[in-house]
Every structure is written in structure tokens, then in C-alpha cells.
Amino acid sequence: VQLVESGGGSVQAGGSLRLSCAASGDTSRSYCVGWFRQAPGEEREGVAAITTDRYLTYYADSVKGRFTVYKDNAKNTLVLQMNSLKSEDTAMYVCAASDSVTCILDPGWYEYWGQGTQVTVS
Secondary structure, three states, rough: EEEEEEEOEEEEEOOOOEEEEEEEEEOOOOOOEEEEEEEEOOEEEEEEEEEOOOOEEEEOOHHHHEEEEEEOOOEEEEEEEEOOOOOOHHHHEEEEEEEOOOOOOOOHOOOEEEEEEEEEOO
């Protein structure tokens, strides 16, 4: 499974960005796909995840009500719509996929990772 993110950039506080993650390869076993972020000097944290069968979604408390994760099946793309951005959302955002039957926001459960896209909120 190969994952490639796009859509990052710089935005003012209160603005919006949409991140995309294109998947290729054998994605048939990927039960859970999600977004993580890591700021300099910080640990990687889970942001949002979605199951690929029933489209159940999971969000970190810090982004609930502001971020929306969904899967565009026609394009085999994972999307993270980020609204009302805050300076504390500044980080490298990375998408990941998991073959596990459990979908949680713990990076240890994910086997496949993209390279990331930078989001800067000022």
C-alpha cells in the first residue's frame, strides 16, 4: 500500500484546508485509514480515522466539530476537511492505513504511512 498526501499549506487562523491522501497498491485489506499529525518536538498524535466498510469515524477531542474525515471511493482517496483552524493545528499531517480489525487513533496500529504534508496556521 502506497499513500501520498496533498493539500497542505499556510493559512490564517480561522481558515480552512482540505487534505487528500491517495492510496494505491493492495488496499483491499485496509480496514481503517486515518490522519495523524506531529509538531516539532511533539509525539505523533491521532487526528481522525474512518473504517472502510461502514465508514465509522473517530476524532481526537481537539478537532471534533472542526475537522471531517471521509473517503472518496471513486478516487480511492482519504480526505480531511479542516475548518476553523487554530495555531495549535500546525503540524506535519500524515495519512496511514491499517489492516487491523480495530480502528483507533493509536499510531502503533497502523502499518502503512505516507510522507506527510505540512500545515501551518498563523
